[in-house]
Amino acid sequence: MPERKCPFELILAESEAKLIQNLSDLVKRCSTQALLNKKSFTIGLSGGSLVQLLTKSLVDQPLDTSRWMFFFCDERYVAHDHSDSTYWAYKTELLSKLPSIQESQFIKADTTKPLDQCALNYEEQVKSKLGLHGDTLPQFDLLLLGMGPDGHTCSLFPEQPESLAESSRLVIPIRNSPKPPPERITFTLPLINNARDVAFVVTGASKANVVKKVFVDIDKQYPSAWIEPINGKLTLITDAGAGQELKL
Numbered sequence: 001m002p003e004r005k006c007p008f009e010l011i012l013a014e015s016e017a018k019l020i021q022n023l024s025d026l027v028k029r030c031s032t033q034a035l036l037n038k039k040s041f042t043i044g045l046s047g048g049s050l051v052q053l054l055t056k057s058l059v060d061q062p063l064d065t066s067r068w069m070f071f072f073c074d075e076r077y078v079a080h081d082h083s084d085s086t087y088w089a090y091k092t093e094l095l096s097k098l099p100s101i102q103e104s105q106f107i108k109a110d111t112t113k114p115l116d117q118c119a120l121n122y123e124e125q126v127k128s129k130l131g132l133h134g135d136t137l138p139q140f141d142l143l144l145l146g147m148g149p150d151g152h153t154c155s156l157f158p159e160q161p162e163s164l165a166e167s168s169r170l171v172i173p174i175r176n177s178p179k180p181p182p183e184r185i186t187f188t189l190p191l192i193n194n195a196r197d198v199a200f201v202v203t204g205a206s207k208a209n210v211v212k213k214v215f216v217d218i219d220k221q222y223p224s225a226w227i228e229p230i231n232g233k234l235t236l237i238t239d240a241g242a243g244q245e246l247k248l
Ligand SMILES: O=C(O)[C@H](O)[C@@H](O)[C@H](O)[C@H](O)COP(=O)(O)O
Pocket: 046, 047, 048, 049, 050, 074, 075, 076, 086, 145, 146, 147, 148, 149, 152, 153, 154, 155, 179
């Protein structure tokens, strides 16, 4: 059985309500911890089903989000008001339901720039807003990741192993993405694995087998199996469907 070097917590929620409560508790823990000795809480968001789940986990919570800074672990290379934009998804879902959060708290990718410059510019935004901690890498307080049925996370896909091999750039452009739209930018492993907390939120029975392969077998053919914070904690929050092979 392959060994995972970082602390790992599995949360198998038997209902959506419990999954949302667990996600809320995790975000609260991370933000409280971060704001004890920093002026801001830096969180990276993924797209897809996480948009609604995170919104539900934050709505009606007595949380002071005024010092939270929201980044995107990956973003589609489309206009900010395009239905494919992850920023647009959070703007229409999260911001509409949590008006206390200001649009300026979302650190957007500048998709008006050419794709390569857009990735470079986003990396500069991450570096300038997070600063460099001790070593040369910026450190996020929390990254929330999804996982596709092919084991991709962010926009790191099995068909594009070169993106996993990236060892110096923190944000890279992606072309010909197997998941539409084809052009994106994405965090790379050095940045992701430097976070204090990384949490996957994975739901749905269709992902049960890849969840086992990634989180039990740590099968490195799947990009998600490469997520292992070097000085942080890894958490998997999953529902009964996606977690059904974990009980074996
Ligand atoms: O913008 C994206 O496409 C995401 O960042 C992507 O990595 C997503 O997290 C997974 O594809 C899982 O998506 P679901 O949770 O919707 O299955």
